[in-house]
Amino acid sequence: MTYTAASLKAELNERGWRLTPQREEILRVFQNLPAGEHLSAEDLYNHLLSRNSPISLSTIYRTLKLMARMGLLRELDLAEDHKHYELNQPLKHHHHLICVSCNKTIEFKSDSVLKIGAKTAEKEGYHLLDCQLTIHGVCPTCQRSLV
Template sequence: MSYTADSLKAELNARGWRLTPQREKILTIFQNLPEGEHLSAEELHHRLEEEREKISLSTVYRSVKLMSRMGILRELELAEGHKHYELQQASPHHHHHVVCVQCNRTIEFKNDSILKQSLKQCEKEGFQLIDCQLTVTTICPEAIRMGWPSTLPSNWACTRSISLA
C-alpha cells in the first residue's frame, strides 16, 4: 500500500494513535527517497536536522518502530549492526540486498525463486509469510584490492563509504 498523509492518519487513528507533524514529516522523507535508498534512524534524524526540523532522536526511533510494526516501513538488518528502513512496497516488490561490510555499499536485487521457496516452506510448516528478505554480506572489490582484511589500516575507509559528519 502506498501511504499518503490522509491514509496514514486513518491507519493511525484506527489503532488509537494520531498523525503528529513529526510522523508526517518522516513519511514524507521516506516517500521522497530515491529507489534503493535506506535510512537508519540516525541518518533520518540527520536529514530532519538538515531540514531544520525539531525532532529528537528518541522520537525518530519511536516513530520508525511504530511505522514498521504498522507495515508502513520495512525494517532491514544490513551489515552495519543497526537497522535501516525503507517504505514497505506491495508484495510483488520483494527484493534482497548485497552489502559490503567495509563500506556499507548496498545493492538491491530481485529473485523470485527466493520468495517462491520461502512461500513453499511457510505453507509446508503452516506459517504465514510476512516478509521475505535476504541480506548477502560481502566485501566490495575496492576493499579486496586494498588487501582486506589483513593489510588494511584500522582507519581505512572505502572511497564509497558515506560519512554523516
Template structure:
C-alpha cells in the same frame, strides 16, 4: 509515489488506537520522497530533518521508525554499519533484497522472486499475514577481495 499514503497511515494508526501526529506524517513524507535505493538510519533521518528546519527529537524518530516497521510500512534493515537502516516497504514488483560488503559497506539491491514466493507460501501455510520478506547477504566485494591479496 509510495502506496503508503498519509490517509492509509492514518487509517492504520486509528485502527490500533493511535493517531497520526505531524511528526509521523513528516517522517512518512521523507521516506516517500527518498531516491530509489536510499536507506536512512535514525541518525541520518534526524540530521536530514534538522537541516530542513524540522525539530523532531531523536527519541521520537526512533519510536516512529519502530512503529512504522511494525506496521509493515517501513523495512528495518541490518546493514553492515552496525545500526539499523530503514526504507519504504514496497510491494511487488519493487520488492528487493540486499547484498552487502562487510568491509566497505557497499550495498547492492537485487530482486529474487523465489525468496518472496517462499515467504508467501510459508506465511499462508501457517496462517500468517506477510508484512515483509527480505534476504540480506553479507559478503566481501571484488574490490575488497583484491585489497586483501598479498602483493
C-alpha cells in the same frame, strides 16, 4: 500498499493511535527518498534538522519501530552497528548483497525468495509484511586488497 497520510491515519486510528505531525513528516521523507536510498535514525534526524523540522531522536526511533511493525517501512541490517529503513514497496521488492569490508550494498530482485517467504508465512498462518534476504560477503575490490 502505497501509504498516503490519509491511509496511515486510518490504520493508526484503527490501532488506537493517531497521526501526529511528526509521523506524517517522517512518512513524507521516506516517500520522497530516491530509489535505493536507506536512512538510519540518525540520518533521518539530520535530514529533518536540515529542513527545519526538528523532531527528537527518541521520537524518530519510536516512529521508525512503529512504522516497521505496521509493515510501512522495511528495517534493514546492512552490516553496520545500527538499522536502516526504507519504504516497504511490495511491487518494488528487493534484497541486499552487502560487503562486510567496505559496506557497499547492491540491491537485487528475486521472485523465488519472495515466493518462498509468502508460502512459508501462509502455511504457518502468518500475514506477510515483508520478506528480505540479506547476503553478507566481501566484494571483488576488497578481495583484491586482501591479497
